[in-house]
Amino acid sequence: MTDAAKVSVDGKDFDYPVMSGTVGPDVVDIRKFYAQTGDFTYDPGFTSTASCQSKLTYIDGDEGVLLHRGYPIGELAENSSFMEVAYLLLNGELPEKGELAQFEHTISRHTMVHEQLATFFRGFRRDAHPMAILCGVVGALSAFYHDSTDIHDPVQRTIASHRLIAKMPTIAAMAYKYSVGQPFLYPDNSLSYTGNFLRMTFGVPAEPYEVNPAVEKAMDRIFILHADHEQNASTSTVRLAGSSGANPFACMAAGIACLWGPAHGGANEAALNMLREIGTPERIPEFIARAKDKNDPFRLMGFGHRVYKNYDPRATVMQKTVREVFDALKVNDPLFDTALRLEELALSDEYFIEKKLFPNVDFYSGVILSAIGFPTSMFTVLFALARTVGWVAQWNEMITDPDQKIGRPRQLYTGPTQRSYVPVDQR
Numbered sequence: 001m002t003d004a005a006k007v008s009v010d011g012k013d014f015d016y017p018v019m020s021g022t023v024g025p026d027v028v029d030i031r032k033f034y035a036q037t038g039d040f041t042y043d044p045g046f047t048s049t050a051s052c053q054s055k056l057t058y059i060d061g062d063e064g065v066l067l068h069r070g071y072p073i074g075e076l077a078e079n080s081s082f083m084e085v086a087y088l089l090l091n092g093e094l095p096e097k098g099e100l101a102q103f104e105h106t107i108s109r110h111t112m113v114h115e116q117l118a119t120f121f122r123g124f125r126r127d128a129h130p131m132a133i134l135c136g137v138v139g140a141l142s143a144f145y146h147d148s149t150d151i152h153d154p155v156q157r158t159i160a161s162h163r164l165i166a167k168m169p170t171i172a173a174m175a176y177k178y179s180v181g182q183p184f185l186y187p188d189n190s191l192s193y194t195g196n197f198l199r200m201t202f203g204v205p206a207e208p209y210e211v212n213p214a215v216e217k218a219m220d221r222i223f224i225l226h227a228d229h230e231q232n233a234s235t236s237t238v239r240l241a242g243s244s245g246a247n248p249f250a251c252m253a254a255g256i257a258c259l260w261g262p263a264h265g266g267a268n269e270a271a272l273n274m275l276r277e278i279g280t281p282e283r284i285p286e287f288i289a290r291a292k293d294k295n296d297p298f299r300l301m302g303f304g305h306r307v308y309k310n311y312d313p314r315a316t317v318m319q320k321t322v323r324e325v326f327d328a329l330k331v332n333d334p335l336f337d338t339a340l341r342l343e344e345l346a347l348s349d350e351y352f353i354e355k356k357l358f359p360n361v362d363f364y365s366g367v368i369l370s371a372i373g374f375p376t377s378m379f380t381v382l383f384a385l386a387r388t389v390g391w392v393a394q395w396n397e398m399i400t401d402p403d404q405k406i407g408r409p410r411q412l413y414t415g416p417t418q419r420s421y422v423p424v425d426q427r
């Protein structure tokens with residue numbers, strides 16, 4: 001580990017300090033690079049760029065390690081709850097019993113949305129994609145909750161954080177209900193965070209809804225697996241939006257928009273659609289060949305990752321959860337067998353081995369969500385619901401980071417040099 005990195009530009013040497021974290025790669029502090037050299041660094045896609053310091057989540061992509069405030073995702077998924085992980089990410093430590101009860105009570109008291117917000121849904125077509133609705137409605141929250149938009153007031157930041165975490169399940173359930181033409185259900189705070197969401201989604205006013213404990217546990221675990229993931233595209237979007245001083249509701253709407261992409265959170269919907277298109281295991285070789293064909297834009301959805309060059313530890317838990325949900329609901333979906341066979345064939349194929357492409361968090365999640373009863377169009381909504389905890393925690397960390405200023409990258413300009421305007425009759 002060196003304490004300085006030497007860079008030579010046009011024959012002149014420059015030293016840049018090397019900073020070390022508690023674990024993981026060091027970083028070269030190049031904040032003064034342009035001022036000293038007159039050059040920019042170039043890193044489209046930020047494959048080698050650290051955008052911030054963070055204490056929230058650590059990923060070792062080679063070892064397939066994911067820690068939230070130091071706790072391995074497998075241990076949290078096995079022993080914790082989504083509300084407890086939310087508290088951990090927001091506050092840095094696992095809560096004591098009373099702290100957790102207080103946090104859950106606080107969140108439960110914010111689960112209702114302003115009654116007028118329901119009218120926003122009526123402006124959408126019934127077949128609107130729920131992610132389109134989520135983008136619009138979450139952005140609109142800033143029109144209702146002015147009293148928690150001053151980002152420099154820690155009390156307002158906390159209220160806005162709790163409001164976002166608490167209202168996301170209500171809004172997500174409303175988006176689903178609107179798409180199926182059923183009435184919205186109000187939250188029932190006698191239920192757990194996840195049980196409340198399941199009831200608002202699948203319950204109907206005409207009869208009582210019994211939360212299935214096995215489904216509740218599986219859904220809560222799926223939320224844990226999606227809570228936070230370092231500086232991924234949507235989290236970086238939230239941080240960049242927040243760096244301009246935008247209010248937290250607008251920042252989360254920006255994160256939702258980014259997450260929707262099929263290369264990111266939209267992959268869970270795309271992965272199940274892909275499995276449905278493949279259908280039976282006999283057709284897998286055809287799709288693997290397409291994924292390997294440079295002239296074919298098709299990719300195996302739910303496979304590969306910018307950081308994990310080993311098995312995504314979340315996919316391991318997700319695969320185990322499939323069987324638990326199938327057993328609890330006494331269902332079976334042949335697509336799971338297709339997924340298992342696809343994984344087996346891909347992981348034994350030279351192309352996937354050489355490019356270190358493994359199943360990621362999105363590969364198996366759709367099989368579970370479909371078994372529980374969610375349409376594929378809701379899959380990324382569920383990802384956004386859970387990731388709101390991470391976005392909110394990362395947003396708070398960014399706002400209170402003295403190093404942070406408005407994000408404003410530069411570019412390598414390759415357009416025309418200066419030229420004079422030519423009137424249209426002389427062109």
Ligand code: SDX
Nearest residue numbers: 229232263264265267291299300301302303304305306355
């Ligand atoms: C998430 O960042 C996060 O942390 C995200 C996330 C989170 O929790 O926030 O983990 C959630 O977004 C998971 C990823 C979900 N997306 C998918 O499953 C979509 C399919 N996967 C890919 O498109 C891709 O793997 C990415 C986008 C996930 C990562 O892409 P990278 O790191 O930019 O890598 P790349 O596109 O440059 O691919 C490297 C090579 C390429 O081949 P070459 O040009 O070198 O010959 O691997 C190939 C790619 O063609 N490749 C694939 C592939 N993924 C990469 N080939 C076939 N199928 C795939 N799935």
